[in-house]
Amino acid sequence: MSSQRLSGRSADTQQFEYNTLQGNNIRTITILPLENGVVRCTIMTVDLTSNPMYKALSYTWGDPRPKGLQTKEQAIVEFPIYIDGKTKTVTKNLYDALTRLASGVLVLEAPVWIDAICINQGDLEEKNLQVSMMDEIYKNANMVVAWLGEADGFTEAGLQAIERLASINAGLEPADHAEHQQRDIRSFGLADRQWQGLVAVFCRAWFTRVWIIQEVTLARKMNVIIGTHIVPEDIMRSAATYLARSGLWFKLTRYVLLFSRHPNDLDSNDVPPLGAVIRSLSGLDAGIRMGGFHPKLVTLFGRGNEASDERDYVYGMAGLVKLAQASHREQSEALPPPRYDADVEEVIVDWAKWMVKNMDNYMLFSHVGDETHRRLKTLPSWVPDITTSLMPNTFIYLDQHRQWHPSGEDVAGKLSPVDGSASVQTRAPLFDTVTAVATSFGVMNDEHDYDPVLELIESLRGVTEPYRESSEALACTLTAGITHSHAATTLCAILEAWVLVKADHVISTGRALLDATRRSKWSGLTLLAIRFAGHEDSS
Numbered sequence: 374m375s376s377q378r379l380s381g382r383s384a385d386t387q388q389f390e391y392n393t394l395q396g397n398n399i400r401t402i403t404i405l406p407l408e409n410g411v412v413r414c415t416i417m418t419v420d421l422t423s424n425p426m427y428k429a430l431s432y433t434w435g436d437p438r439p440k441g442l443q444t445k446e447q448a449i450v451e452f453p454i455y456i457d458g459k460t461k462t463v464t465k466n467l468y469d470a471l472t473r474l475a476s477g478v479l480v481l482e483a484p485v486w487i488d489a490i491c492i493n494q495g496d497l498e499e500k501n502l503q504v505s506m507m508d509e510i511y512k513n514a515n516m517v518v519a520w521l522g523e524a525d526g527f528t529e530a531g532l533q534a535i536e537r538l539a540s541i542n543a544g545l546e547p548a549d550h551a552e553h554q555q556r557d558i559r560s561f562g563l564a565d566r567q568w569q570g571l572v573a574v575f576c577r578a579w580f581t582r583v584w585i586i587q588e589v590t591l592a593r594k595m596n597v598i599i600g601t602h603i604v605p606e607d608i609m610r611s612a613a614t615y616l617a618r619s620g621l622w623f624k625l626t627r628y629v630l631l632f633s634r635h636p637n638d639l640d641s642n643d644v645p646p647l648g649a650v651i652r653s654l655s656g657l658d659a660g661i662r663m664g665g666f667h668p669k670l671v672t673l674f675g676r677g678n679e680a681s682d683e684r685d686y687v688y689g690m691a692g693l694v695k696l697a698q699a700s701h702r703e704q705s706e707a708l709p710p711p712r713y714d715a716d717v718e719e720v721i722v723d724w725a726k727w728m729v730k731n732m733d734n735y736m737l738f739s740h741v742g743d744e745t746h747r748r749l750k751t752l753p754s755w756v757p758d759i760t761t762s763l764m765p766n767t768f769i770y771l772d773q774h775r776q777w778h779p780s781g782e783d784v785a786g787k788l789s790p791v792d793g794s795a796s797v798q799t800r801a802p803l804f805d806t807v808t809a810v811a812t813s814f815g816v817m818n819d820e821h822d823y824d825p826v827l828e829l830i831e832s833l834r835g836v837t838e839p840y841r842e843s844s845e846a847l848a849c850t851l852t853a854g855i856t857h858s859h860a861a862t863t864l865c866a867i868l869e870a871w872v873l874v875k876a877d878h879v880i881s882t883g884r885a886l887l888d889a890t891r892r893s894k895w896s897g898l899t900l901l902a903i904r905f906a907g908h909e910d911s912s
Contacts, residue, residue, distance in 0.1 A: 389459035391493040397421045399503070399510060400491040401484035402456065407475045412454040412468065416491075417484065421509060429514035430470065430487045431588040431595075432579065434681050437466045437522025439576035456490070463489060470520040470598075478601050479518065486510055497714050504711040507584075508591055508692025517592035521579045524600030531570025532602055534563050538571075538621075539611035550618035558624050572625050574599070575616070583675040583689040590658045591692055613654035661697050668697035668705045669728050673740060677762040683717045686759045687724045705731060717760070718751055722795050725756040729788035729797055737788075753795045 394400070399421050402414040419425040436443035451462035454471060463471070467489055474481060492503045503510075511517060541561075545553070558568070579585060589595065597604040616622045657674075660666060672690040680686055688711045698704060709723045728737050740757040747758040757763075788799045 386453075386460045387458075389456045389461040391496070391499075392418065394418065394493075394499055394503070397506070399486060399506070401425070401427045401486050402490055403484045404471060404475050404481065406477070407472070412471045412475055414454065414456055414471075416456050421506065421513060424513070425484075427484045427486050427514055428481060428516045428518055429511050429588070429592075430485055430518050430520060431511075431585060431592075432470055432520040433466060433522075433582045433585075433679075434464050434489065435466065435578065437520075437578050438525070439573065440578070440581070443578070454490075461490065466520075466522060469523055473520075473598065473601070474518075479596060479598060479603060481518075483515065485518070486514065500713050501711040504688055504713075505691070507688075508587060508695055511588050511692070512591045512593070515593060517588060517595045519579065519585075519589070519595055519597045521574070521577050521597060521599045524602060525573070527566075527570040527573035528599050528602060529570070530564075530567045531572075531574035532599075532604060534567040534571035535574065535604065535612040536608060537561065537563060537567075538615045539608045542611045542615035545615075547618075550615075553615075553619040553621075556619070556621075558621070568625060575622070578679065581679045583678040583680040583685050586657070586674055586678070587689055587692040589654060590661070591696070610654050610656075614656065617655040658696070661693060662700050664697075664701045666697055666701075668694050668701050669732065670736075671697050672708070672724065672728070673757075673759065676740075676757075676759045680760075682713070683760045684711070684713060684715075684720045687720055718749055721749065721752060721759060722756055724759075725753075726790040726797070729790065732788065735788070735799075755797055756795075 397420055398418050400416055400418055402416045405413040405415070419427070450465055452465060452468040453460045453462050454468065455461075467487070473479075474485070488507075493499050538561075595606040595609075597606070597609050661671065671693040672687065674693065675686050675690050678686075680689065687708070691708050691711075694708045706727070709720075709727055712720060715723075725737065737757065738755060740759075740763060741755065742757065742761070742763050746761055746763075748761050749758050752758055788797045790797055
């Protein structure tokens, strides 16, 4: 394959040039059989509104392997393909996918739409228009082909585990998953290598890419390919459903410790939390179509995933917004159209203004996160940095039935953007005043830095109404008021199990914090000012 690299091509090969697209037109390619190992294809323009037959490729532009195994060369080295006899270069992972498809690993029987080839990435005006149509492109494809990359030493064992979990899930009703949360991992009859393989498959980069959430959710039909292995859609979706609903994924993270220290094996830091893509595979589309998510809140699903262009944290969710708008009882204005010529910060501020328009609560503020975890430092303080994971997780459910009204259930504040600025304004009751702020966990160095947090709690005075005791108020504060489905004693037990750490050093325990609150009476709303922000880990 190395002979096909960019540096090895003929110097006099004519470069492929794009024509101009009009209206609802898109390009598709027909992949020809391999000829002396060379990838060849033809390209044509079709009108998307004429219901053309085509497939769409879902893949990652960079290295497809788990994060800890990726290399820069995998992401930047380009290989030539030939479109109508003219040369165009593509990344290695796409080249591998084209090679496999050209060799017949999957019979296509139709042209294919591939973003890196079918969109002129150098024409921003065309890119803006085509990205705005991305949901229609994937929704109208008769099949989405998900390319996860070439196989490795874990793939075969991992696919055996996936088939096993799919067969278990096939006989379950939705209510049965809760019972399976107590199931011991040794009861499945799978070897350690198969569990390790399962983790290795679901740690592939494809599962972390922000665009994948929309592509999977909107797909009519999907086949997953790893090397020469084809995983039918029903098998992958069923296994993902079991992982998501039984809580098994969290139990599996310890299995990476059994991986050898071979350079091509995984490290525990490479295992992501349960991601939105697995949730997509397990039926996110059904939840959206049933009106289970507010159209504006679905834009937060991509947070914590990966994107080659940070603007895609907004634009990659546009199709889900449209899907939610079609089924939700509360209609909202369209998401701002793609502008890849705008600064990332400007795109995110425009998104945040769109978020607060016509919303009757302050939920967006709880997604801002601690400043030590913000990558885009120039964003206004009220705007979440959605290019990073939310640290810490505020336990907010993205569900309109669990909205947070800190001023009381009957008093809803309303935010509105200020024209010509990056500010927002609101009219709402004054329910509390911030009088002191403790040190952020993100800048603590040792256990002594934790003392100001306890002192601040100790100094707070007030009533705990409507809470029965201060520990319940603390639980309600840290979970942003989501207590209706949990008893206060259960929440307090959860808090007692927390261990706050900095690096490898334990700072304090949740029990010590609860002991401090039980010695005083304070307002859970006031404690919002010192919400646990920026700690490195909790368990």
